[in-house]
Amino acid sequence: MIPINLPIIGEEEIEAVVKVMRNGPLTSALGAGPMVTQFEKKFAEFAGVKHAVAVNTGTAALHSAVVAAGVKQGDEVILPSFTFVATAEAVVMAGGEPVFADIDPETYNLFPDEIEKNVTKKTRAIMPVDLYGFSVDSKPISEIAAEHDLAVVEDAAQAHGATYADKPAGVFADAACWSLYASKNITTGEGGVATTDNDEIAETLRLIRTHGEKAKYSSLMLGYNYRMSEIQAAIGLVQLGKLPTFVAKRRENAKRLTKLLAGSDRLKLPMESEERKHSWYLYTVRLKNSTGNERNKIVEELQKKGIGAVAYYVNPVHQMPYYREIFGERELPETEKAAGQVFSLPVHPGVTEAQVDYIGKTLLDLL
Numbered sequence: 001m002i003p004i005n006l007p008i009i010g011e012e013e014i015e016a017v018v019k020v021m022r023n024g025p026l027t028s029a030l031g032a033g034p035m036v037t038q039f040e041k042k043f044a045e046f047a048g049v050k051h052a053v054a055v056n057t058g059t060a061a062l063h064s065a066v067v068a069a070g071v072k073q074g075d076e077v078i079l080p081s082f083t084f085v086a087t088a089e090a091v092v093m094a095g096g097e098p099v100f101a102d103i104d105p106e107t108y109n110l111f112p113d114e115i116e117k118n119v120t121k122k123t124r125a126i127m128p129v130d131l132y133g134f135s136v137d138s139k140p141i142s143e144i145a146a147e148h149d150l151a152v153v154e155d156a157a158q159a160h161g162a163t164y165a166d167k168p169a170g171v172f173a174d175a176a177c178w179s180l181y182a183s184k185n186i187t188t189g190e191g192g193v194a195t196t197d198n199d200e201i202a203e204t205l206r207l208i209r210t211h212g213e214k215a216k217y218s219s220l221m222l223g224y225n226y227r228m229s230e231i232q233a234a235i236g237l238v239q240l241g242k243l244p245t246f247v248a249k250r251r252e253n254a255k256r257l258t259k260l261l262a263g264s265d266r267l268k269l270p271m272e273s274e275e276r277k278h279s280w281y282l283y284t285v286r287l288k289n290s291t292g293n294e295r296n297k298i299v300e301e302l303q304k305k306g307i308g309a310v311a312y313y314v315n316p317v318h319q320m321p322y323y324r325e326i327f328g329e330r331e332l333p334e335t336e337k338a339a340g341q342v343f344s345l346p347v348h349p350g351v352t353e354a355q356v357d358y359i360g361k362t363l364l365d366l367l
């Protein structure tokens with residue numbers, strides 16, 4: 001099976017881990033040991049901002065950033081339903097209410113007009129998601145946020161390597177949150193990072209990461225244990241150095257696949273422009289005018305032929321039992337339509353040219 005994603009780990013990562021294990025320290029009680037500190041410095045450079053705060057999952061980064069951006073009990077946060085559930089979890093964990101808004105069918109990202117429509121007196125923040133690794137439309141989102149005095153917390157979990165107006169995705173938000181889960185463009189097994197240019201937000205992120213403590217046994221606010229270990233940071237440092245090569249290979253594979261699939265009038269292919277460069281975390285196509293059943297059948301057939309195609313996300317968050325029960329029914333026509341039509345194909349750096357050709361040909365034959 002050609003998996004949809006694959007961690008690419010070399011001898012350098014293994015050596016970096018062994019070095020930490022031999023010499024220690026393995027972690028730091030206040031959150032930032034020498035490896036974590038080095039990793040944060042490099043990650044902030046990569047993200048084009050002053051601060052990076054490394055944590056133990058992307059979900060922890062999202063939760064901390066939502067709190068640090070000022071979301072409190074009863075505040076509303078506008079976000080897409082067409083995302084991984086962690087985006088919404090972060091809002092609920094902070095005591096906020098997720099307000100799901102519809103997407104732009106061209107990019108699958110939050111549609112700025114739909115954000116505007118959902119702003120109320122209780123809105124405190126917007127959480128756009130760089131879905132599949134394609135940057136959100138940062139300019140209009142920043143304008144809406146400025147007009148209504150809202151914070152922007154960007155879910156950049158899938159966006160390592162994506163750009164908007166020649167800058168890394170996430171730069172225009174008050175905080176951006178990255179995942180380092182094993183499927184992501186770079187990984188530390190489990191891990192996450194929150195990045196920001198705002199000194200106050202960075203300070204709060206660091207407090208939240210380690211029990212609200214600046215000094216031991218003297219909590220200044222409610223915190224958690226969201227610390228990244230030194231072992232994870234050592235892997236992260238090596239992976240970050242490899243990111244440009246990883247993304248270049250993903251782009252090469254994506255281009256080759258696009259060339260092969262361009263002839264099909266049944267598929268809408270993923271877009272990329274000079275203004276918005278993809279991270280190619282997921283190469284997602286849309287089966288035009290199809291019902292969920294037809295899409296599911298294609299995915300099943302691809303899997304039978306050894307291609308790890310997956311539909312992200314078959315259940316939009318607003319339709320999940322927990323969210324429907326607590327936050328009520330909502331109609332999001334573009335989200336619901338996309339959820340029945342999209343599926344992703346493997347383009348990760350471990351996919352060879354011959355495999356890309358096989359994926360393209362197999363899909364065309366099936367169609």
Ligand SMILES: Cc1ncc(COP(=O)(O)O)c(C=O)c1O
Binds near residue numbers: 155192
């Ligand atoms: C869009 C999105 N948000 C949040 C997360 C959560 O990240 P993690 O799995 O590292 O907690 C992920 C990845 O799993 C994701 O894809």
